[in-house]
Amino acid sequence: MQLQNSTEIITDPQLISEKFNSYFIDTVNDLLNKDGHNPMRAFQYDIGTCSSSMFASPITEIEIKNIISKLKGKYSAGFDEIPKVLVKHCSQYIMKPLTLVFNLSFKHGIFPDMMKIAKIIPLFKKGDKQDIRNYRPIAVLSVFSKILEKIMYNRLLCFLKKFNILTDEQNGFRDNKSTMTACHTFIEKVQQALDNNLHAIGIFLDLTKAYDVINHDILLHKLESYGVR
Numbered sequence: 001m002q003l004q005n006s007t008e009i010i011t012d013p014q015l016i017s018e019k020f021n022s023y024f025i026d027t028v029n030d031l032l033n034k035d036g037h038n039p040m041r042a043f044q045y046d047i048g049t050c051s052s053s054m055f056a057s058p059i060t061e062i063e064i065k066n067i068i069s070k071l072k073g074k075y076s077a078g079f080d081e082i083p084k085v086l087v088k089h090c091s092q093y094i095m096k097p098l099t100l101v102f103n104l105s106f107k108h109g110i111f112p113d114m115m116k117i118a119k120i121i122p123l124f125k126k127g128d129k130q131d132i133r134n135y136r137p138i139a140v141l142s143v144f145s146k147i148l149e150k151i152m153y154n155r156l157l158c159f160l161k162k163f164n165i166l167t168d169e170q171n172g173f174r175d176n177k178s179t180m181t182a183c184h185t186f187i188e189k190v191q192q193a194l195d196n197n198l199h200a201i202g203i204f205l206d207l208t209k210a211y212d213v214i215n216h217d218i219l220l221h222k223l224e225s226y227g228v229r
Helices: 013-032 039-044 061-069 084-089 091-108 143-162 179-195 216-226
Strands: 003-005 008-010 119-124 135-140
Touching: 003 013, 008 013, 013 119, 013 135, 061 084, 061 091, 061 143, 084 091, 084 143, 091 143
Parallel strands: none
Antiparallel strands: 003 008, 119 135
């Protein structure tokens, strides 16, 4: 792999890794430090509330076994170098200790630090492969992290559905909804406007590094308002 650095070509793997690391960090910091970027202003707006609190029910060995069985048998691995395919083969031997660790995580509200460590891979998007701006970072987490995330996801989704917290207009990351249903809704609204002799206007937003610049204080505030306390 090679990278273009002003007038020279970088080929040393160590230097390339350092360049990617600096670029991915500096890009986010530059966005956060831009004039006018004041994430705390979001607290000024009203958001939905839920009087009920989400309860994370205890995890069972059967639940972990079912989640592991649905993992794709890939050989890719996180920093611990344990691939999904190995976990699938050894599931009967690790279900019990995983159940113990994951239930302790739920009980104390702590996600294990070792499971937060990610292996960052630069993924080429398009254009010149020697231009560092044409890459985006992909975080490869431990397979055990993915299992615990899936367990929490199932409980969170059940809670959101039970109290009808998600808006019908949200099509992403939901059962029976996708970009296709979003397109159908959009086209239907445009057709309705035209049938009623109205003007149809579309505004599309592409937020740069949207997930990277999320303010965690605002996120936690919204979760608490919705009942995830």
